[in-house]
Amino acid sequence: MSVLDKYEFCLAKLEDEENLLKVRNQKETRSTSINKKIISIEEHQKWFREKLNSKFFHYYVLKDLNNEFIGLGYGEKFNISDKSCIWGIRVLTNLKKTDKFGSIILYLLFNKLFSLNEINKINCQVLKEFDWIKEWYIRWGHEIENFDEINGCFNLYLLKNKWNLIKNEMLKNL
DSSP states (O other), X not given: OOGGGGEEEEEOOGGGHHHHHHHHTSHHHHHTSSOOSOOOHHHHHHHHHXXXXXXXXXXXXXXXXXXXXXXXXXXXXXXXXXTEEEEEEEEOTTSOOSSOHHHHHHHHHHHHHHTSTTOSEEEXXXXXXXXXXXXXXXXXXXXXXXXXXXXXEEEEEEEHHHHHHHHHHHHHTO
């Protein structure tokens, strides 16, 4: 039995709205985001309902087999010219860590996004002060594209062909 058999990773639904707000407003989430302010319920509802209705809706939630919310992974801001999107993950921090939740979400998210024919590249941003996160993403096959002086973050990317080469090795490390 794989560690992945203990979880469900599926598209977010309206019923997940409250849990998504919790994870978006965690101290850890706000500290690693460019936007540091707490998100109001009204702002979140408007944002999430727009996401639900967008053409490129790829917000996935990780739940255990008891339907308990653990976190989310997402792909958004699809760019047709280079067949790319931006990805991110968030995990509830008050959970008892039984598995590597962040790694599980990353693995499942990358498989979902790269299974789409229109995606060949996924991008992310890491604030300069969170260098350890940047190193973690590099272990997951990412390369540094550049440093964004305006936002103070590294822009990283992962190509589909590289993911296909390393995904089985990454699965072994879950």
